[in-house]
Amino acid sequence: MSNSKYDRSIALMCPTCGNRELPVDENEEMIVCGGCNREFTEDELIHENSEVIEAEIEEITEEILDDFNKTFKNLFKN
Numbered sequence: 001m002s003n004s005k006y007d008r009s010i011a012l013m014c015p016t017c018g019n020r021e022l023p024v025d026e027n028e029e030m031i032v033c034g035g036c037n038r039e040f041t042e043d044e045l046i047h048e049n050s051e052v053i054e055a056e057i058e059e060i061t062e063e064i065l066d067d068f069n070k071t072f073k074n075l076f077k078n
Contacts, residue, residue, distance in 0.1 A: 006064060010056050014038055015048040 019035030030039045
């Protein structure tokens with residue numbers, strides 16, 4: 001099983017306007033929405049997108065478990 005198969009990039013969005021243009025500058029403390037100019041810290045943005053993040057985690061978990069079950073069954077088939 002390749003771990004890279006489970007790599008994901010989650011596009012976070014502004015909870016105010018739904019914009020996904022959220023440039024992250026490592027040198028800046030705040031992230032500014034490109035649509036409504038709302039400012040966030042990285043932690044605030046992650047908190048505001050926690051449902052999206054949790055859904056992605058659940059999807060990846062299901063994929064891993066399905067692949068594990070398939071691999072396990074194939075071991076005993078042969």
